Structure formats: structure tokens, C-alpha cells
Amino acid sequence: MKPLFKSYLKKVCLMISKKRRVITYTELRSHFLTEFDELSKNQNDPDAIFQAMMRSKPNPYWLGYKMRRAQQSFLRRNFISLFFVFGFMLFLIVGQFVNQAIQNEYLPAAQKITTTEKNEEQFKNDLNFLAGHSQKDIFISFKSKPADSFIYDSLAKLSQDENKKIIKSYNKIRYNQYFDETDINTIKNANLEWIEKLQKYDTVSALSSKDMQEFQKNLDSSFFRKIGLHSGLQGNGLADLGQMTLAYAYQLCLKGDCPRGLNNLKHVAKLVFTSSYGGFYLQHSAINLLKQESYFVKKFNLKKYKPLDPELINAYERVNWGWLGIIGDMFKKKEFSEKWNSFMKPELGVCSGVSQYAFGWLLGSSDLTDRRWPLEIDFSNEIEKEKAVLDKFYGICDMPLYSKLIHTPYNQTKPLELSLSLNPPLLPESLQPWINEARAPYFRQLLAFYILKSFNGSYWKVYERLPPQVN
């Protein structure tokens, strides 16, 4: 047989399953040879016959492909179609299941009003108590010199290992966990004098780190970037600053200058309080910093030193929780409550509640709760109402970046560039692009409501735990 024929048949067989190759080869070879014999009866030139035959044959790969398909069973032949049909059915079933879960479980839990009249009364008492005191020990109302660059530069001068070593040694001493002379020497010799210079500054915006600046340049509304920003703002090195400040106060106490150390500690707490973007987490890290003052007073027996009134700190801590409950309920009712107008002041902690609840929920969910896939529930009207509630707070809390983020239209075409990520991560980074945008039908809404449900915590427990005389 001519090599040309052999090569043609081999090409056909390349496309056929190994099991059927020999049979198919034999069958087609027999066909071609019979055809050749028939044509030879009318023509003597074998080359001309071969060439004429080859011209009339279809593309060998195409023939092989068609034969392979024909040799498959019905299920195999229609596997792709069946796969898509069953896949689509499963997709719809899962969609229905998720919708049911959202409507029957997540939505009622997320929308449950948690505030009682008693809670409101206790909360109001605290606000009145705080309003009756001078806030200058806790809050700086005049913001002109942001300390961000100085803080990040100073933290960057120490290596990560040095930072960790100082914080670890301080915590071992503070919580009496088998510390030794090495830990005390680490604190004594730590180069933390730069904390002293923070006295020159009167605010921290939490927006000046490299990550935050980069983020603001490429502002878009990708879900994980927003959540990443929110989370990044809350950590953002300021938690490390708090720990360093405590270590520095301890160092000064060891040197016999405790009041100076505690003065720095209070100043750093005040700086952190000024950040409108820090949210609940940063406010609490500042409150905890202030609470440490009493530890130093007791530990170093500072009889002449007059610490802050613990009840003032406790009341400030409670109202931070309380605002979460109050603002949370406004969002659930989709209605701004004028009732609290006279207390809505940054120095009374309202902004951390706004930042934590409103932005945590709205930033995280507004891209996920509209309808992008068939059968998804469209919550965009509800989200719009919540945005309108949020708009009322912009005059109270200075948060232009959040305002811009909330109102930045959804940008699906922009590729995901994660410079910020959640810590601990909500999802592995490789999965984030699939949940992000609209690529994970149904589950995106489930995730949104899971976030919302997690925001609807028991914020009033701090009041329920109060001793009877305060109640």
C-alpha cells in the first residue's frame, strides 16, 4: 500500500481510542484497497488512481474524530450535554436551597432587633455621664498634625523580629509568664524614645500607610478590596504601637519615671481615638491601653499619681458597644433615629459604631446582594435604604473615604489586585476572585448574609453584666 495511504490511515487512527484502532485501520484499509481494485479496472496508472482517491477523501483527523464519536455509547457521546443539563439543574437546586437558607435562617437572624428599653436607658445614663465630664483626658477634638507617617517610619526602623521580641517580653512580664532577666533587659534596652515625640502630634488618620495610599490611588469597589481596607484600617500597625507604648511605659517605670511613661500611654490612646476610620477594634485597643494605667499604678506603687477615673473608661467602653446596638438597629429598620441626635458626637464614641457596623456590613455586602444570577433575591432596594441611613452620619463623622467607597459603582471589569487581605483570611486568596464580583452565584449572597449575621452580635451584654447598683 502506498505510504500516502498508510499515513492517511494512521492520522485517522490517531483520533480513535486505542481499543478500536486496529479494527478501524483494517476496515478502512480494506475499503481503500477494494476501491483501488475497482478503479484499476478502468485505468492503468496506479499513481494517478491513488492521487484521485486521496483527493476525494475527507480530512483524516476529522474522519477519525467523527468515528471516535460514533464508536462511543450514547452516554459517552452526549456526556458534555448531559453534564451541562445536570449541572444546570444542580445549579438551580443549590440556588433555591441557598435562597431558602437566606430567607429562613440568615435574614431573620440578621434583622433581629436586639435593643431593649432597659438597654437604651442604661446607654443613655452612660452618655449623660460621659457628656458631664471633660473629654480632654480621652479625646482630642482639635486635629491638625497627623502622626501617621511618623508612626509608620518609626515602626519600620525596628525590624519585625525586634518588634516581636519587645512585645513578647513585655507580655511575659505583664502577665507573669515565666519571664527572666533577659526579658527585663530587652525592655530596658529597647530603643523606644521615639514614642516621646508623638506628643507633638494630635491625630492619627490610619490612612497614611503605604497600603492605604496605594489603595486610594486605585480605588474601585471590589468586595475583597473593600473588606481588606476595612480590616487593614483596623490593624494597620496601630495595634503594635499600643504594645510598644506599654513596653516604653514599663521601661520608664523601671528607670523611675513612671508618670512620664503613663503620660505617653494616655497620649497614644488619645491619638488612636481620633481615627474616624479605626472602628470598633481600634477604639477598644485604645480603651485597653487606658485600662493598663491602673496596672502600672499598682505594680510600681505610685501613691501620688492620679489615674483616670476607671468608671469613665468603663463607661466609654460600654457606649462603644452600645452604639453598635443602636446603629445596628437603625440599619435593620432602614431608618435614621433622631432620638440620639444630641449624643451623636465623635467624642461620645458614635463613629466607631458607624464605622464598624455600617461599613463592615455595607462595604462587605453591597456588591453581593443585588441580583446577578437567575433566582437570586434582589436586595438592592434594601441596600439603598441603608446607604441613605449611612449618609446621615457623614456630617457627624469625618469619613470621606468610606463615603466614596460606598458610592463607587461596582467595577466588574477591573482585574482583582489584592494589596490588602483579611487577617485571618476569610477565604484562601486563590478562592477570593471567585467569591468576589459575581462569579459565585448564590454563595455570594450567602456570604454577604453570613457577614451580616456575624455583625449582629450581642452588643448589650456589657450592660447586662453591670452590677445592680449601676443598673
Add this chain to the structure above:
Amino acid sequence: MAINKELLKGTAKTIVLQLLSKDKMHGYELLSKMKEKSKNRLEITEGTLYPLLHSLEEDGFLTSSWEKGDGHRKRKIYSITPNGKKSLEVRAKELKEFVSVIQKMVTVKFSIIQ
């Protein structure tokens, strides 16, 4: 005039089953018979015939066996199965009905044009 390939697509299986219902045949013989019966108007090639034969065999309408032909050449001979015969009956009925409907429609069309 050659018959339009698109028209042939839907009826090729019926034609093959019909030819094999008369006698068992190998692929080349089938092709030759088709050309002969249609007076060369059915332009069916190996690319259409063999996938079709293999698919009919896979679906149980045809069965095959190997026989030695001229010069001890092995040939695959196809014959129709009882299932194939049943399928042919159904297909033939459908085709008959289809042709009659098409004939009526085309006649009506012609009458409108005229």
C-alpha cells in the same frame, strides 16, 4: 443534479438500514450500491458512511463480522439486527409522512407563486 447534503443528513441512516435489510454488505459495497441506486446523485463519502455505520452498530441496529475477501483481504461485513429492522420501519414511516407533508407544502407554495 446531486442531492443537497443537508437533506441527506437526516435520511442517511434510513438509507443504510434499508440497503442492509436486503443483504449484508461491507462499507465499500454499501457506497457503491448507494451511488448505483441513486444514479450517482447521492454524494455520500467515507467521512459520512463509516461514522454512521459505527454509530448504528454501537446503538445495536447493526451487527458485523469479518470475512476474507479477494486476495485474503479481511472485510468487515455489516448486517441488520431485529432492532435495526424495527427502527427501519419507524424511520421509513416517518420519512414517508415527511415527504408527503413537504410535497404538499411545496405544491401550495408553487400555487401561491403562480
